[in-house]
Each structure stands twice: as structure tokens, then as C-alpha cells.
Amino acid sequence: MTIPSNSSRPPSVLPSSVLQCAKPLRLTLAQINSSVGDLIGNCAKIKSAWGRFEGQTDLLIFPELALIGYPAQDLLLNAGFLDEAEKALHDLASYGRNYSCAILLGTPHQKDGELYNSAVILDRGEILHHCHKQYLPNYGVFDEKRYFTAAEKQPIIGFRGTKLGVMICEDFWYAEPAQYLKSCGAEILIGIHASPFEKDKITQRQNIAQQRFSENQLPIIYVNQVGGQDSLVFDGHSFAVNAAGQISHRLKGFDEDFLTIRSDELLQTASHEAPLEEQPESLAYNAACLGLRDYLKKSGQSGVLIGLSGGVDSALAAAIAVDAVGAYNVHAIMMPSRFTAQQSLDDAALCAQNLGISYEIIPIETLMQSFMTLEPNTQGLAHENLQSRLRGLILMTRSNMTGAMVVTTGNKSEMAMGYATLYGDMCGGYNPLKDIYKTEIYRICDWLNQTQAAQSAGLGGIIPQSILDRPPSAELRDNQTDQDSLPPYEILDEILHHLIEKNLSISATIARGYDGDMVKKIATLLKRAEYKRQQSAPGPKISRRDLKSGRRYPICNGYNS
């Protein structure tokens, strides 16, 4: 990764604190993908980077809790695990005793019966400079007060003639820690992070970094974890802010990446800001791919089974699966009933062909007839669910026979409304679309078709256009469309956004200009479907507030307003 030079403009007057840096220090942002609990694997990854950069850097900077992965949840309550983590840290320090470069690393730290979320420098065989997190996030998807003790103000770290101000994730989001570090003489601010992806998070992080810069006039290094962990995706996108307050360096999104920056380079005022080239659709798509890829990898699986319906959700999920594990590892099954349109069969087949995945048709009619012989009164919603459940049964049986994991594909609009069959189309190990609204699904497909257009010339894009053009339908009865039961998705998704992401009450939502009865109906369905969501597969958080650990509602809930 190369950084645009700034030689064409004279440097601005630098703040005095910045000028104090003794001599150029080489700092390497080490954006790695740690696995929760995998001490052996994480140490191997850290050692590999350490060896690779030996001689080329002074300090490798790893993310928050990189030693144990994030979030380790109740592993942090397991004394045996914490002791092994401490042993691993000592082994790591000892491993690097002959290296000239040091590493800065996030690790849990036990002291006087308390547990801290800490950073240490491992330098020439020694563990130096424990500094501890002060602000423990305990909102949204975070539960750090369950595990850690909050520390008081932390001192600066003198490292090879430069004064570093180290902050751990949340500490960076408040003004006080950086200001205190500056008052202690810090010359560079370093944040180590495990910051989960959200659609707007990259902008938020940059805004906060620029706020910290404007308060302190110090360059900033921001190292984020990358990788999927259950329902969270860490997107990487590490960056640096130079002495002009510009985002002068960026690391990749959604992949491991390393970048070495010299402190004198960081201390110059740059004329050029490194642009962010991703757009909302590509970010969401890549987050879903990484979420699925790492869920499979970190749970020891590789194959994917997916039920293709000829609809947009399963088509996008199949594309994501192919990106995650390769077409060779994805098998699609189309399971038509008498209600399945020929167009659906055609579209599913074309989609599988475009993606290069194996494709099979297993009609469910004979099973349905067999069931109806046994339970002849089955009708209405029960009959619709029956079809969905027979499909789930076929997929799960295949999964048990082959070891491939079923990917389930209900989008956020459906999961919010309960427009999904428990133990039917909700069967599966992971749902890459779980936190993506239906209207966003369409936008992502459009984006995907445009970006892939070059590779799939003549096909009209990976996702067949007729899938995008037809009105969405579950095809569980004749002439059904989603809009028989739900408002148009454009309206539904807006209202859901008010109720979920903005956490507005029914009346506050109605006051935004929506039909009162419609808002009440949607809010009621949202509440009623909680029992389904609590039995649903995990899926990557994409929005500001997902429907799992980001929004923790009771199933039994007597609040109706």
C-alpha cells in the first residue's frame, strides 16, 4: 500500500508538541483477524507478522484483545482460560526476545482480583507498559461491564524516544483520555480497536478521529480488528490521521492488512486525503461475505447448502456464499411445489448457472401429499408453513448427510415482521441477510450486477434481472405476493427503521407522517415475532441496531404503544 507524497506543498506550521518527536519511528498497523478463544492460532498469527516485519519496523500495533479475539464473552469468566492467555502472552514475549522490533498488543490482564482490558508492549523479551481501558462499552452489542473493571487515567508510554498515547477502543470515543495523554506530552495517539461494522461506522470513526485531532492537534493511528465472529463483523478499515488532520492512510476493509508509517511522514501536513472508495452496497455485501466466511471457517465448516427459490433473497445469499467459500463449495437445491411458477424455476437455474454452483431440483409435491393423507385438515397458514418446513427438512437431511451447512436467507424486513416459517425457511446455521432490509437487498443486487457486469457479459448480471423485476412472493399459495400480507417494502422498511434503528414509539413514528393503523400493525407484528427471532440463526450485524444483541426485547411483552 503506497501513500500519496506531500512534497508539492510546503508544510504548515506544526503544533509544538508534534515537533518534539525525537527521531523517526516506524509504526506498523497490523490489522489481523484473531479468532475468539484460539490462543494458539492467534499467537501463531502474531508471531508470523512479527517475523515478517522484523528489521522493517520499530513497533507492530495489533488490535484490541488481539491475543484472545473479540468478543470472547463468558470465556472471560473462565479462570483457566485467563491463565492460559497470560501464559500465552509470556510465551509471546519470550518468542520476540531477539527481535529488534516490538509489538503493541491488546490482552486481558488480571491484577488484584480485577480483570482489565489492556494493552502491553512486548519488547526484547519483556512485557512492558500495561495500560488499561477506562471506558467500558455496555450498550448496543457490548457487555464489557460484565467482564472488566474500568481503569483510571492512564499514563503515556515512552517508546524509543517518542511519547505514545495509547487508547483502547471506547476510550478513543471520548475527549478526556486523549486530552489527558496530550497534557502528559503524548506526541502520537494510538487507538487499538475491535470496532464492529455498521453501515455508517467508517464515517463515524473518521469523524471521531478528526474531532480528537481538532482537540489535540496530534496525529492518530487507528488499528481495528478484522473478521467475523458469530453475529458481528469487524471490518478493519484501519487508518491514520496526519498532522494536517486528514485521513492520510487507509488499510483494506474486510481483510487482513499491514501498513508501515514513519512518524516523520505522519507528522507532515498532507495535501491529499486517501479516499474511501466503497459505497453502502459494497460495504454491506462485503460484511455479509466476511461474516459467512468466518462463521464457517471458525466453526470448522466449509460447505454450504442453499435452497434457491427463484426469489431475490436466496439469489443474493447464494452470491454471498460463493464469494465467501467459492462456487465449488456451494450446492443449491430448488424445491418446487404446485405453487412455484415456471419463471421461478427458470430464474433459479439461471442464477445457479451464473454463479457456477451445482444445482438440483427436488419437488416437494409427493411429500406434501403423503403428509396430507396423514393430516387431511391441514390448510391456510399451516399448509403454507408445511411447505416451508418440508423444504427445511430436505435441506437439513442433506446437511446431515454431507456436512455442508444450510444458509438461511430471511432479510431484516421479514425477520422483523415474522414473515418467515420457524423450522422451515428459518432452518440454517447462518443468515447473511438477517440485518439487511428488503429494499437494501434490491440495491445490493443492482450494485452487484453492475460491478460484475464485465465478468458476466451477456448475462445481464449475476442476479437474473427478472428476479429483480418480479413482485416478491413466498409462493406458498396461488397468486400470492408479499404485499398481500405486508405494506409495500418501501414504506415498511421506513417504518421499521423508525421503530428499530431510531427506537421511536408508535406515536412518535406516526408523527413522522405514516398511517396510524399501518404503524400500529407493523409494531404489533414486530413485537409478536420476537419468539421467532430468538430461535433464529445468527447473521452479521449490518445496521446500527440489529435484532439480536443490539436490540434485546422480551418475548412476553405487555407494552402496546
Place this chain on the structure above:
Amino acid sequence: MTIPSNSSRPPSVLPSSVLQCAKPLRLTLAQINSSVGDLIGNCAKIKSAWGRFEGQTDLLIFPELALIGYPAQDLLLNAGFLDEAEKALHDLASYGRNYSCAILLGTPHQKDGELYNSAVILDRGEILHHCHKQYLPNYGVFDEKRYFTAAEKQPIIGFRGTKLGVMICEDFWYAEPAQYLKSCGAEILIGIHASPFEKDKITQRQNIAQQRFSENQLPIIYVNQVGGQDSLVFDGHSFAVNAAGQISHRLKGFDEDFLTIRSDELLQTASHEAPLEEQPESLAYNAACLGLRDYLKKSGQSGVLIGLSGGVDSALAAAIAVDAVGAYNVHAIMMPSRFTAQQSLDDAALCAQNLGISYEIIPIETLMQSFMTLEPNTQGLAHENLQSRLRGLILMTRSNMTGAMVVTTGNKSEMAMGYATLYGDMCGGYNPLKDIYKTEIYRICDWLNQTQAAQSAGLGGIIPQSILDRPPSAELRDNQTDQDSLPPYEILDEILHHLIEKNLSISATIARGYDGDMVKKIATLLKRAEYKRQQSAPGPKISRRDLKSGRRYPICNGYNS
């Protein structure tokens, strides 16, 4: 409820602080069953008690957060809900303006942008004496730091000539708040609680109460919530400690109850301690009944469907369902395959007959044959799961047709080991046995058969004895028993108890004297089944550490020790 008189023994010398009470105060412990979010219903319940005790008491004492129910989870982040709760509190105060008796009530309280877990006294139309919780539990099943701000030391409350020291739940578990209240002149300590049931919790609460007494020599009133809420059961069992430090008054377990105590009565030293008559088996059974009953009631359901297998788990679950909602509301379906023994059919039928529930047999053989025609290679584990899933399909279809909720019956040993079929026997809205080990299931059945023996004379107990005598089997292949795949339950449950409740590492568990390979195998299965548990139905917490909100482990977990 009457209390044994203490007139036969002269009172001991009372501590001076106790003697300061100005005149007898009548205090009523109001152990009510609030519903989370149901402001209208909870207020109606409070008003009803208020009216009933008007003229008979001075102060009605309701549980922690009785106005809104506990735990309200992310409803506490909903500004509209909090505003409505505040309005409801004002309405309630106004409602009681002409009553001579006051109420002490737990309520959320918004102040200066912070939210407190508070207690107020409503007296003659006024809202008086906000006092706020100081210690916010954020461990185990608790997440109060997500919602509330911790308060500083709280003052005593002067009420009609008596100085009351009010504590909110967790504050009672620490020495400092009570000692401070005593130092301020408190004459009676009052704790309002939402303390969830655990097998040993009643003893724990009493021990803490006696600890507080020994530190302060003040009588204590402990009012606990009662009722089920999703995966928690609040067992009531409110009590009072008299001036002799004895548990002098007890309220019912697992039901609403009220008891009025005069302060002079409480200030006497009693010669007699009110005995706790329940045993571990009855406590667990009653907790499961209340959990299921309230889950149904508070989610607006009444009917129960259950798959009877002829095994012990479904038999006990059926008995619990009958206790929860009445035999008339429970329907059992036996779904035999070629692997089902005649004894299982006989036992299931006898069990249904003993319980007085409707019973039906739906063989799954034709469905299996139909499926095997479609997928002829299905064998091994896939074939076993297929049977379980066809049964789930039948139950869920019936559920959709009738509106009755499927009760699922996997015990804690099975849920820990993943010895259950996802989307098969795990289908259901609620699992009353989820946190009860298999060995405990047997003990509860034995207890149940003894207690019910009088009513079912000649039947040998509600649970047919042959169910208890036969080796447990899933009957998914010929001659199968659980012990083909699992260690004997006596050993398994002990090892699981070390790994789960005691949170020991593998090596620490082996050090307790168990076979190393066996412990490693069990720990590995426990870890691997996390993905199933995260898609499982809720069920009541019975143990110290349940496998849901009490033990929050990642699915992707690289820790193997």
C-alpha cells in the same frame, strides 16, 4: 396466613435502635406478579391490592420495578415507554389520594438524563421519597448497567413516625447500604426485590438476611416479585426477619401472596422460626410449572401440544403442563416409528390417562417411506434426525391449526451435549425442563409420584413406574439407548455441573477425579452444541447457571482446554 404467636417466652433485651420505634406500623408485604411492559395490567393489580388493604394497613410494599415488570430489557431504552411509566406512576398516586394507607413501589425514574432503578412512596396523592439502587447487578442473567445509573448512598425514609431503611434488591446483598441506613437511624430495613429462582436461592437469601441482621440488629422485610418472564422465574418466598434474627414470617412460593405484619410484632424476639417446607424437587417442579404457565399467559396463549414418547422427559413435561394450564388444555400426540417399543406406546398411553389429557397416535412410518423414496440415501444420524424432524413437523402443523403451543422437553444434560435434533424434538415455544439435569428429572418424578400417590391410588403414581425403570432411549434406531452415545447420566451430570455451574476448566474438572478422555469429550460436545442452544426455545432457569443468559458463550470458539 397466620404467624405462630410468641407469647410463651419473654422477649429478649431489644437493641436500642429497635426500641426507638414510635408506634406500631402495619406493613403489608405485597408479593405480586407483574407483567413486563404491561403498565395497565400492573397498575390494575396494584390498585386492586391498595383498595383491598385500605383501612387494614399503613404501607403496602410492592416488589422492585413492580410498575413495569422485571426484567424489562430494552423497553428501558424506549423513551416512549419510560414516559408512559412515569405517567402511570402519577395516575397511581392520584388514584390513592383518598386512601389512608400508602404504598411503597419499585419504578424506573428519569432524572437529569439518567435512569435510576428506584423506589417511591405514594401517599395521599403525592409521590414521595425517591430512593435509588446503588449496586447494579451486571453478572449472570443480569444486565442492569445497560440501563441504569448507580446511585450514591441513599437516605432513610421517615414514614408516620418510623424510620424505614429501603434497599433495592442487590443493595441488600452488600453490607454497606444497610449499615449506612442503620447509622442514619433506620428502625426497620425493607428490601424490595426481583430475585430470580435458583435451586438454592431461598437459602441464600435467608443467609444474607441473617447476615444483614447480625450486622445491624434490625428487623428486615424482604418482598420479592413472583411470576415467570421468558427464561426467568421469580419465586416469591418473601419473608421477614424479626428482632431475634429469625425468619418469623414467610409468604408463599410461586404464587401471589400478601401478609400484614405489625411493627411491634416484628420487633419482638420470636421463639419460633417459620419453617421452609419445600424440598429441592418440589421447588424445581413448581418453578417449571410457573415458568410455563406465565409464558403462556403473558404471551396470550392457553393450549399446549406435547409429543409423548413414552420416555421420562415428555412424561414429566406433560405433568408440568397439566399443572400449568389444566388437563383440558393439554393434548398429547404419540408418534411411533418402527423403532418405537410397544412398552413406550403402553407407557405413553398410561401417562396420558393418569394425567387426564387427550391422547392421539400418529405413526410416522408412511411419511418416512415417502421421504426415503425422495432421498433414498438418508441414513445414520440423518435418518435419526429425520424421524425427530417429522415429529416436529406434525406437532408444528397441529400447532398452526389449533393455536396450541408446542412444549419441547429436552433436559439440561441433553441440551448441554447437543443430544437433541434442531428443528426436530427441539421444536416448540417453551421448554420447562431446559435447565434440569436428567438425574434431577428422575428425582422430581419420584417426588411427584409420592406426593400424588394419594390422588392416584392404584396407579403407582402419575408417571408410570416402567418409564422410570427402563433405560432411557431416543428410539431412533434399533436397540438404542442414550448410553450408547453418552456416559451414564450420574457421571455426565456431575461433570457437566463442574464445567457449567462451577465454570471449571477441563484440567480442573479432571483433577476432581474423572477420566480425562471422558471430560475432554464432554467439554468438546458442550462447546459444539452452542449453535443448537442459541436456536433453542426458552425455558425456566432452575440452576445457578443456565445455558442461556446465565452462560453466554460464543458459537465460534477456538478454546479447547
